[in-house]
Amino acid sequence: MSAKATDASFDETSFTVHLDNGSALRVPLDWFPTPRAATPGQRRDVRISASGAGLHWDQLNEDISVSGLMHDAERWHLEERLKSVDRAVKIEADDL
Template sequence: MTPFATDPLFDEISFTVVLGDGRRLKIPLRCFPRLAAATPGQRDGFRISASGAGLHWDALDEDISVAGLLRGQMDENVR
C-alpha cells in the first residue's frame, strides 16, 4: 500500500508531513525554497491530492509527492 499524506505541519525551519500510517516525515524548509520563502498563510493554502499521494500549493506553484519525500527527494534547485 502506498503511503498517503494526511496533513502538513509547519514551524519556522521545517515542515512535517503526517502519513496515514502514523509516520511523520520532517523536512527542512531549505529543501523547498518556495515553501521557505512563503508566508504562513501561503503555506496553509495547500491541498492534498485525491489519492493522498501528493501536496500542492496553487499560489506557490509547488508540488511535492509523498513517494519523493520518502526517497529523500528535494526541490531540483537545491544542491
C-alpha cells in the same frame, strides 16, 4: 503499497507530513526554496491530493510528491547516520 499524506503542518524551519500509517515525515524547508520563501499563510494553504500522493500549493504553483519526500528523507537519514559513524571512527582513531 506506500503511505499517503493525511495532513501537513508547518513551523519556521520545517514542515511535517502526517501519513496514513501513523508516521510522519519532518522535512527542512531548506529542501524546497519556494515554500521556504513563502509566508506562513501561504505555506498553510496546502492541498493534499485526493489520493494522498502529493501536496500542492495553488498560490505558489508548487507540487511535492509524498513518495519523493519519503525517498529524500530516507537518503538524508542515511547520510546523517553515515556522518555519525564517520565522526565516531575519527574519534576512536584520534584516541590511539
